Amino acid sequence: MDIGFHGAAGGVTGSCHLVRVGGRSLLLDCGMFQGRHEEEARNRDPFPFDAAALDAVVLSHAHIDHSGRLPILARRGFRGPIFATPATIDLARVLLRDAAHLQEADAERENRRRLRAGKGQVKPLFTAQDAEDTLRLFRPLDFDAPADILPGVRATLLPAGHILGAASVVLDLEEDGRRRRVAFSGDIGQDDSCMLPAPRPPDRADLVLLESTYGDRNHRAREDTRREIAEVLDSAWEAGGNLLVPAFAIGRTQELLTLFAQHYEEWRLDRWLLFVDSPMAIQATAAHLRHHELFNDQARPLFDGRGLRELLPNLRETAGTDESMRINQVRRGALIIAGSGMCTGGRILHHLRHNLWRRECRVMIVGYQGEGTLGRRLVDGADRVSIHGEDIRVAAGIHTIGGLSAHAGQDELAAWYGAIEGRPPVALVHGEARGRDGLAARLAAEFGVDAARPGAGTRITL
Ligand SMILES: [Zn+2]
Ligand SMILES: [Zn+2]
Incomplete structure (x- = not known):
């Protein structure tokens, strides 16, 4: 049993974590890298795993930095189920179709330029067809409804308060009679959103993957x-x-x-x-x-x-x-x-x-x-x-207007972690160096934990 970090590890975008258990493998998120040119170029890199051999995906929420490479996964042969809340599926439909449209338009524009420059043509990162193929793989999973999604893998989604449908993902894993629980925060919202309920942490876990976008600061009241x-x-x-x-x-x-x-x-x-x-x-x-x-x-x-x-x-x-x-x-x-x-x-x-x-x-x-x-x-x-x-x-x-963030501030992130029984090992994901280091320092001071800061390709054995 292990978990490998392949995106939003040392940065905010491209969320993608690979869980392997009992010969099966599943992805938590498969997001797009966004931002500077070099970041976006990473979307064209091959996956560091065989997409066709994956058994399932659990998607925390619809944002493109969590869902945007799912169509590439489908294009490269993935045909397994993608589990998400019904609201996330609804929003992913809107977002992935729009993203595919943008990718096709970008490639078209680039190709007109290349034609004039006498250069070879490029393909869009993914097409509207890839997006439709992906949408067919979605399987609804409600909040608080534990489901055996693979042999040895039970998934439970908890409200994360970040955007509509956004979930924290709890995975109960079993291999050769050994049981481990991984809790992935996804993106966590603020406690006092005007629209969504506060995020709800799991009661216990053996390993926590915690986002750290605003790990170094708090938002205005x-x-x-x-x-x-x-x-x-x-x-x-x-x-x-x-x-x-x-x-x-x-x-x-x-x-x-x-x-x-x-x-x-x-x-x-x-x-x-x-x-x-x-x-x-x-x-x-x-x-x-x-x-x-x-x-x-x-x-x-x-x-x-x-x-x-x-x-x-x-x-x-x-x-x-x-x-x-x-x-x-x-x-x-x-x-x-x-x-x-x-x-x-x-x-x-x-x-x-x-x-x-x-x-x-x-x-x-x-x-x-x-x-x-x-x-x-x-x-x-x-x-x-x-x-x-x-x-x-x-x-x-x-x-x-400064205070309308969809992300928890440092106090809320620390409280979310602190509510989990026994202060389990924690790995900080989804944060730039500043956010991650800030949250690591806070967790060390408040709970005495030494938070891991995985980079791309890091693997943690469970
Ligand atoms: Zn998000
Ligand atoms: Zn995100």
Whole structure:
């Protein structure tokens, strides 16, 4: 029995851990490497295991850095079951189809360039067909419903509070009469999400794989965040223009809509024209409403028997391009949620082009903005930016809301681990050096454990 680390080991993306027990093998996640060019190039590397010989996959949640290489796995001959919660399967359908579309479009663009340069053609990383082949392999596994997924492997999914359907994975393994329990945290959310219940740790484990994205710091208090949003809404209304909110299509958009529904009157949202201008966000919102039984005790009653139309009567979901373009005619009072979350593409770019140069407009940044993205340049106070090759003056006010992270901070990560009986050995995954080292120091100080920090290719024997 052992576990090998093949992604999100020394970095955040590409989550992929291989569990071997009694001659069987299963993967925990099979995510895409994202970020800098060298990182993304790793997606084309061969798997360090035989994809066709794998027996199963358990997927913690739908995010592409956990699910994005599943279509490559299928293309390389994997035909086994992929276990995930029904909500994760719903969201993975949206995400993997979109990712396949992007991969095909990227390859097409690259090939036109290569043709002109007299170079050979490239293939997309995976195709829409690969994504469909993958989606057929999904098998639903509910929270808190232990299932014997392979001989000698029982899997139990616990709510992780990170995005809809996100799970921590508990594997009870048995080989030659020896039993070991591995608990994989997946990505853990904050305790006080406005939409999802708090993450729930397993009661015991022999080895814990713990994420460490924000292992070195804590987030701002949720109450302060709500107040900040209310202030931005007020000042944006006073300024007399539009308010743009770049947001990730899955998770952040729905969290905002939930906050808007909860504070509709208090925040005077009735005076705005609300738009969700992203086909992917619209599909993801529908998936959230289908699974609203997974919401927390505050959010669930809100949506019980009521749709968005009733909760936010002035909300328009603009899927078509024509409807989306018509938003450009609105000069004041439009609150537009659109992707991409870091302003690296998508419809938010059109809205920024139409509104950034206007002094009376505002941009509310509600998510992490990676190095080198347009979103980061706005946060850093650039006074000119380039959008679709056009030079745009930044006259609109830019406001950053810091506390809406989908990830637990250091205190919450330490508490999650601390709730597991007997302080078992722990390996830190899914974190840059800073997060990992910060969390390792905290766990050493608080619990006296020496956390392993596996790199790609590291193997731990159980
Ligand atoms: Zn995630
Ligand atoms: Zn992740």
